[in-house]
Amino acid sequence: MKNIGEIRDLCTGCGTCAAMCPREIIEMNVNRKKGIYEPIIVGECDECGVCIKVCPGVSVDFRELNREIFGYEGEDMLLGNHEACYVAHSTDEKLRYNASSGGMVTQILIHLIDKGIVDGALVTRMNPEKPLEPEPFIARTPEDIIEAAGSKYCPVPANIALREILREPGKYAVVGLPCHIQGIRKAEMINRKLRERIVYHLGIVCNHTPSFMATEFLLKRLGVRREEVTGIRYRGDGWPGSLKVETVSGDILLLPEYWGSGFGQLFKPSRCRRCCDHMAELSDMSFADPWLREFEGEKKGKTLIVLRKGLGILDELKDEGLCQLQPLEPDKVLTSQLYNIYMKKKIYMIDNELYKGRFPRIDFIDRLISLFEPEKLKIPEKLMLKYVILYSILVSLKARRDFLR
Numbered sequence: 001m002k003n004i005g006e007i008r009d010l011c012t013g014c015g016t017c018a019a020m021c022p023r024e025i026i027e028m029n030v031n032r033k034k035g036i037y038e039p040i041i042v043g044e045c046d047e048c049g050v051c052i053k054v055c056p057g058v059s060v061d062f063r064e065l066n067r068e069i070f071g072y073e074g075e076d077m078l079l080g081n082h083e084a085c086y087v088a089h090s091t092d093e094k095l096r097y098n099a100s101s102g103g104m105v106t107q108i109l110i111h112l113i114d115k116g117i118v119d120g121a122l123v124t125r126m127n128p129e130k131p132l133e134p135e136p137f138i139a140r141t142p143e144d145i146i147e148a149a150g151s152k153y154c155p156v157p158a159n160i161a162l163r164e165i166l167r168e169p170g171k172y173a174v175v176g177l178p179c180h181i182q183g184i185r186k187a188e189m190i191n192r193k194l195r196e197r198i199v200y201h202l203g204i205v206c207n208h209t210p211s212f213m214a215t216e217f218l219l220k221r222l223g224v225r226r227e228e229v230t231g232i233r234y235r236g237d238g239w240p241g242s243l244k245v246e247t248v249s250g251d252i253l254l255l256p257e258y259w260g261s262g263f264g265q266l267f268k269p270s271r272c273r274r275c276c277d278h279m280a281e282l283s284d285m286s287f288a289d290p291w292l293r294e295f296e297g298e299k300k301g302k303t304l305i306v307l308r309k310g311l312g313i314l315d316e317l318k319d320e321g322l323c324q325l326q327p328l329e330p331d332k333v334l335t336s337q338l339y340n341i342y343m344k345k346k347i348y349m350i351d352n353e354l355y356k357g358r359f360p361r362i363d364f365i366d367r368l369i370s371l372f373e374p375e376k377l378k379i380p381e382k383l384m385l386k387y388v389i390l391y392s393i394l395v396s397l398k399a400r401r402d403f404l405r
């Protein structure tokens with residue numbers, strides 16, 4: 001591959017190439033047919049190869065990156081390297097209510113900025129001018145951080161904001177999905193400025209990013225045209241939260257717990273179906289929802305945290321009364337994400353050469369399960385729900401047998 005213009009279906013849309021191109025000739029554009037971001041080359045390329053070197057879409061060497069980041073290769077094949085796991089929430093009730101889970105990502109970033117530990121944080125808000133487009137940016141105040149709270153269930157080229165980190169000296173935190181963090185780590189391998197300036201990597205656990213078609217589908221369900229939208233929040237207002245759409249006529253429309261239905265699977269980009277990293281294994285800390293029976297009645301929200309590199313920040317937050325923090329067994333974390341981890345570590349890894357690392361052994365039954373993926377079969381619409389439930393039960397049983405001690 002001579003440059004990123006030839007990447008096609010391998011692109012994760014992360015934006016790392018656009019930020020790192022020495023000639024600044026790569027732009028991230030929305031492919032309207034697929035509803036995802038793709039890089040395009042807008043100038044003369046000298047084929048220096050940087051865009052391919054930093055691309056997490058073409059390959060990721062987890063062995064090498066784990067050695068670089070943690071000093072040793074990945075030991076836990078399912079959760080990635082970790083020191084401890086927690087369930088936590090911010091003690092700021094408003095912040096917690098407006099965030100996706102327990103507001104821990106937002107709370108940690110505010111603390112880092114307030115204490116002067118970082119000068120800014122790479123986060124993503126929805127663009128105030130174009131409300132259906134995400135806007136990655138470097139937040140430098142607690143107000144900016146709060147504006148960016150909440151999960152964006154649409155494609156986000158977050159890493160284009162690395163440009164500002166390269167331009168402006170200082171210390172930074174970054175927040176990203178697993179593919180964003182992989183891109184950042186690969187870029188740090190070849191760029192000293194990034195390596196020195198980025199001191200916190202906060203990873204958002206991710207099953208997949210729904211394409212823009214998913215948002216279009218939801219707007220249709222709400223009976224709203226895209227031109228009418230003045231604001232969108234994919235989650236918030238407690239846990240698990242609602243989709244909230246504001247329109248020019250001043251209406252506020254809510255769709256509660258829409259994403260829990262698994263509908264996003266229908267809008268999964270093809271590259272997400274080849275991803276092995278659900279848990280953001282290359283981050284310093286990963287953040288997720290606690291999908292566990294004991295939290296079923298939860299209304300305010302809690303964040304599940306996998307602490308990979310002990311930077312002391314969680315204890316600081318707890319000591320200052322900024323969060324409630326309880327240790328959690330790693331097996332509980334695994335249980336809460338079991339289905340997705342099984343799919344990514346086994347089913348999506350069948351005949352997949354994109355990653356180097358340690359993976360669980362794929363057996364005959366895994367291969368059989370892969371043949372019956374709902375997306376691969378032509379199932380009549382009226383039977384789809386029953387089929388998906390049956391398939392999920394099968395996957396969960398196999399995953400429990402293989403992964404839980």
Ligand SMILES: Cc1cc2nc3c(=O)[nH]c(=O)nc-3n(C[C@H](O)[C@H](O)[C@H](O)COP(=O)(O)OP(=O)(O)OC[C@H]3O[C@@H](n4cnc5c(N)ncnc54)[C@H](O)[C@@H]3O)c2cc1C
Pocket residue numbers: 098099100101102103104105106107123124125148149150151152153154155156158175176177180204205206207208209210287288289290291303304337340
């Ligand atoms: C696309 C996507 C898929 C997810 N899949 C799962 C899953 O399968 N299982 C699970 O348990 N959890 C999943 N999550 C994580 C979960 O929704 C919460 O983000 C996580 O629990 C942290 O919650 P919080 O309240 O601590 O974060 P908050 O305090 O709400 O902060 C969230 C931070 O993430 C940043 N952010 C939001 N969306 C994006 C994005 N698309 N790209 C880059 N940065 C972003 C925001 O800028 C903000 O700083 C997913 C999140 C996303 C965005």
